[in-house]
Amino acid sequence: MATIIVPLEEPRFRTRSENGAHVVEMRVRQRWTDLAGMLWLPLVALVFLDSDRDASRHQNTYWMWYFGACFTIIILNAIWASFGREVITVRDQTLTYQCQLFGLGRQKTFKVADIFYLSGDRYIPTLEPLGSVFLLFSFAKLGVIKFDYGARTYAMGITIDDVEGRMIVEWLRQFLPADVFV
Secondary structure, three states: OOOOOOOOOOOOEEEEEEEOEEEEEEEOOOOHHHHHHHHHHHHHHHHHHHOOOOOHHHHHHHHHHHHHHHHHHHHHHHHHHHHHHHHEEEEOOOOEEEEEEEEEEEEEEHHHHHEEEOOOOOOOOOOOHOOHHHHHOOOOOOOOOOEEEEOOOEEEOOOOOHHHHHHHHHHHOOOHHHHHHO
């Protein structure tokens, strides 16, 4: 039996420091499930619509809207997986988290003094098998990098691995106070 050596993978994030800001930029992972969803959904839609020729026009309209909405979500997920970025910026005692698509997106800014238990390996089950487009709809709830802020836990890095989360937290450790970390 042949031995296969698994190649080392490069991390899917970049770090940089410029003008007093320390930035981590994480690429969103592309998954084959996104492509599979894009391929099977039109086929299923055609089967349902074709098998229901004798049904009322209203029922066909319902199915058209349903599959149209599902297809739109899959397309958004594919675009997000191809061009989406998560960005963490530490500057002037604040931590800013952004989800960007083509440079546009949502962001939240947190005071560093109020952040506790920042870590890169606290596991909480995610909806990742359903697609990372859910990050656009449920902002800052999923991911590997987590911290407590007030009475809420925030998370970042929805598609990075645990080891990448720990690497990012170790890089941030040099720019944040020690009491922020676990």
